[in-house]
Amino acid sequence: MRNAFIEELTALAETRDNIALIVGDLGYSVIEEFADRFPDRFVNAGVAEQNMTGLAAGMASEGYHVFTYSIANFPTFRCAEQIRNDVDHHRLPVTVVAVGGGVAYGALGYSHHAVQDYALMRAMPNMVIAAPGDPLETRACLRWLVDNPGPSYLRLGKAGEPRFHESLPEVAPGRWVPVREGTSDAIMLSTGAALGAAIARAEGRAVWSLPLWSMAAKSDQPAQLARHGRITTLEDHLADGGFGSWLTEAVAGTPAAARIEPIALSPEICDLVAAQPTLNRLGGLTL
């Protein structure tokens, strides 16, 4: 996913001379090609995420589409107010990119786990969350973000995630993307790199992915839910403030709300040391 991101961004930057990349002193063996090909549009801001984000907003106000890149919570929680005030409120084209969504960094521990990032980013009125489920969704999301510049958050897993799509899927905020067909009207709906876990638990249910969502895209959800029976949401994030919570809010007061069954990580994993597959299992995401 990380590699799909940087390959796609580098390709897009060839034809769009306003794409810039700012890293927070991270991205070893990932960002080098971009940095070498576009030195005028690359900055390592150092270990200083608040400045990185304010800086990105300043550059964006002068016509750049800036991507800030770092690990897990560093480009989000550490500089949450810069995202809220400088980027989101001014509706500036800054895409915050976090690598290591969910518990991808495993035994590196809680500091490196992004399991509350949806809660933070979806509280911002103009923010589009891009949480792709595989490398092809990553490329599709990135193209959409570049074609629709604005405040956005791209949440990546790490490297080596499997491909679940045959071809580049069509993505848009709020639009569900079909991944696997099923044999009943019950479905699984996941966001982000939890897509693999959703497929593994499908048991005959159709699997859908929602890689782009936002506060505004809530209004599209009731119509899509109405076409299905029981809906199990799945995310590598805590339940509170997460994706299932977003979907439930989107259909609150309609009969569909009772058909949503969210699966999310249990907060117990916040105190555990283990590799990602173990944490996902102990957290209740995988069986």
Place this chain on the structure above:
Amino acid sequence: MIEAPLVAAEPQDTHPLARRIRGQALRMVTRAKASHIGSALSIADIMAVLYGRALRVSPAAPDHPERDRFILSKGHACVAVYAALGETGFIDRALLETYGTDGSMLMAHISHKVPGAEFSTGALGHGLPFGTGKALAAKRRGHVWRTVVLTSDGEWGEGSNWEAALFAAHHGLDNLVCILDYNKLQSLKSVDETLRLEPLHSKFEAFGWAVREVDGHDHAALIDALEGAPWEPGRPMMLIAHTTKGKGVSFMENRVEWHYRNPTPELLEQALTEIEGENGCETPLSRS
């Protein structure tokens, strides 16, 4: 479309402009029963010098790509900027009367929705990183316009400012000017009693900035410093402006309470009289 070259506004006498800014700021906070008049009076002379002389900006083209960018990081002093924009033709003077009222464009912290205002602030420590991004963008694209950021002194408690200070020096942003409004008084007590900044001059020098100190109410000194930029090739500029909080109104000067209070109609009259009396005033302030 090719934009016409920027025709900057004619320089104007900055002393009467400063008095008009003070008068408007006082009337705005009085009408709106708003806070922070002390902070606004502290920067009134700096605003008069910036909008009357030093900034290359034009009210006829507030978004002109070649304009200098001014960012108020101490967003709570916004009435001084709104007054300057109103007195130099960026916005209608009548708009100032809506300050702080329901539905007004003039939020009680600086708003980017106001023509001529680049950036909304209010939370401290945001202006310099943002301005640094603008300065870096200008450098990378070879533009000659400058970015001027005005910070308070208390907001140098924010780590984000020091991050930006490191960055601007590392990247040699000699197109960036930071004016530090050093009135030495923050929300509860003096800076020295709260979170000491001294030695400030040598601190910024050690960070790699070109540093100058001026009396922030001395127009000639401010003009000299701002028109002489860049001071040293490859170094961002820190202009430490020694100021007095509440400057120009005797009962407000150096008094923490005027970070919060708004004047009664009687005190407003007294304040306006004091300001008009300062060096004489050829255009009397309206009492509307």
